[in-house]
Amino acid sequence: MTSASISFAGKTGKAGKKNDRYSAKNGYRKSSKTPWGNPIVYFFSLILVAICVVPVLYIIFGGFRTNAQITNNPAGLPDPWQVQNYIDVIQNAGFWGELVNSLIVAICTMVGVVVLGIMVSFVIARYHFKGSKAMYALFTAGLMFPMTVAITPLYLMIRNLGMANSLLGIILPQIAFGLPQTIVILVPFLQSIPLELEEACLLDGCSRLGFFWRMVIPLAMPGVATCGILQFVGSWNSYMLPLFVLSQENKYTLPLGVQMFSSQHSVDTARVLAFTSLAMLPALIFFTIFQKKIVGGLTGAVKG
Amino acid sequence: MPPKKLGFVRTRINDVRSAMSATNRIAVVPDARLRHNDKEANMKTTKTSKQSSGKGRNRLEILVLSAPAIILFVGFVILPIILGAYYGLYQWKGFGSPSTNGKFVGLQNYIIALKDPNFQAAIGHPLLIMIGSLVIQGPLAVLFALLLNQKFKGRALIRTLIFVPYVVSEVIVGTGWSLLLQKTGAVNQILTSIGLPAVDWLANPKIAIWTLLLIISWKYIGFAVILMLAGLQSIPEELYEAARVDGAGFWQMQKNITLPLLAPTLRIWAFLSMIGSLQLFDLVYIVWGNYVSTTAGVSTMATYMVREGRGAGNYGYGSAVALIIFVISLIIALTYQKFVLNRDLDGALTDGKAKKKFGFKKFKNESSNTQVAASEAVLAASEGEEK
DSSP: OOOOHHHHHHHHHHHHHHHHHHHHHHHHOOOGGGGOOOOHHHHHHHHHHHHHHHHHHHHHHHHTTTTTHHHHTTTTTOSSSSOOHHHHHHHHHHHHHHHHHHHHHHHHHHHHHHHHHHHHHHHHOOOOOTTHHHHHHEEEHHHOOOOHHHHHHHHHHHHTTTTSSTTTTHHHHHHHHHHHHHHHHHHHHHHHHHHHHHHHHTTTTTHHHHIIIIIHHHHHHHHHHHHHHHHHHHHHHHHHHHHHHOOGGGOOOOOHHHHHHHHHHTTHHHHHHHHHHHHHHHHHHHHHHHHHHHHHHHHHHOOO | OOHHHHHHHHHHHHHHHHHHHHHHTTTSHHHHHHHHHHHHHHHHHHHOOOTOOOHHHHHHHHHHHHHHHHHHIIIIIIIHHEEEEEEEEOOOSSOOOHHHEEEOTTHHHHHHHHHOOHHHHHHHHHHHHHHHHHHHHHHHHHHHHHHHHOTTTHHHHHHTTTHHHSSSHHHHHHHHHHHSSSTHHHHHHHHHHHHOOOTTTTTOOOHHHHHHHHHHHHHHHHHHHHHHEEEETTOOHHHHHHHHTTTHHHHHHIIIIHHHHHHHEEEEEEHHHHHHHHHHHHHHHTTTHHHHHHHHHHHOHHHHIIIIIITTTHHHHHHHHHHHHHHHHHHHHHHHHTTTGGGTTTTOOOSSSHEEEEEEHHHHHHHHHHHHHHHHHHHHHHHHHHO
């Protein structure tokens, strides 16, 4: 690695960036102007990508192999390709039940956190009253209490409330623990909505709540989308709380299902891999789709 | 989407991002009071112009909008922690109330836990992981972010792909890696095929903790890179141009411009990473299981808590351990904040009085910065996706 070559790559990089800014002003970006990078850049990028993606691909490809293939040649590719494992998993009622449970929990958590979060953030950001700072401090302090430190008493509480073994027993705590993060992202966002907008709204005869409903919610969409994605993925992947709260198999979410399936079928490696790859697919798809949504939402935002 | 819109999108993201960080900074400096006065003035005008909407209605709105969130938060976050501190004083199996069905033992639970060599080991492992992740992931993430900050074809795809391990759940990561790293697994097969000896990655107590560090670094390096990329993009281009005019080389520029200006991002990333390491549970529990993790030398405070608390049915003891974890995390977080994080604010808080007054607030604002940084990372990833 010579510093000269890197320095060259650096220069083209900066030039490209400048170009980009210029073209953005004109509203045009020519993709043909994006330069091909230095081979060294590609080499190292590919190493990083390979490190990140190969283990995931191993899981997906492993599902297309037979157990014999995996035992004889653990690092090989499917030869011939087998779809039977995936078909078995798709026909497995347990998988669909767990998928539905995970979806219910993730969607309810996401909606709950976002709705409650934006309401309380609006109060903290745009109302002037004595307790507002204390309220903000209360929620931001919550960032220092991860669920791990509260899990034991939390579980006892959920059990005493009769919510053990119910999805509600996961959704409510997840909403509560998701609130600090959401509020901390949304409050600065809502504060950056200019006062003039609020005044204009009031002059036009809007109430505070009308302003909230007609202006704040649409303007906050990018922030809301970001929070929503973080909550959805977080809930989809959460393991500790369901592990404590859910003990009946028909209530299991996917992470618990994956663990149960892999311990029940520990000899049937190929099918475990197929199950695992199908379980991670929804979160990956959701993340990819909604990444674009955030950007779409940003186009509608007003200059802060 | 037509190219026209894409360019616009990019500038919008940058606008919003700078607006977000700007307001965040404003919230820390005493200027915030100015803003408040502004607001107050505005409130007065609205009050005089609209006498009908009195204080009562305002209060009702505040109550209706904030009550559900506060009730949930206090009920499910604050209350359990307080209850945990109370349960921790009892020897109690979790049925009925601790005062009737349990036995009051005072601080005995805490003493037992701190004297237990298993728990001492379980405190040591996460600390080792914490330092290891900082040392391994930090430099690598900065280097890769520098690499990916250049404009070249396929960059967007690369940025999306390195985010994949972060989105995949720890359970799946654990399942996948435990198969890959088996004695007769794929990794050992590759090693032997190139003439290296096979390694007992998971069961050997001398190696297991490094294996864990490897898996953790794998899962979170993409997140670190994206965070650093977001930080790099906020460094003004003019600085590099000026340096180039002065004849600075590439590495000189990185050392004198990039690193100092990336420092806030680095500190925030380090904070997130540290808190994450201390709470480590899912991966260890999945890959090693609760009992093997102790013999393999990878047990963490959280796995110890689950094993001795819920696993053994000793809820009083488990709650005491939880409180110890909380205190350890808090001490580390506050120490870090005191000696490292508040450097970022030295410029912002010039008068000493304000500094003292905002002493604790600062930390909160810092943690809010970390959260914004996390959301920025998502935005950055999405930005990459679009290009």
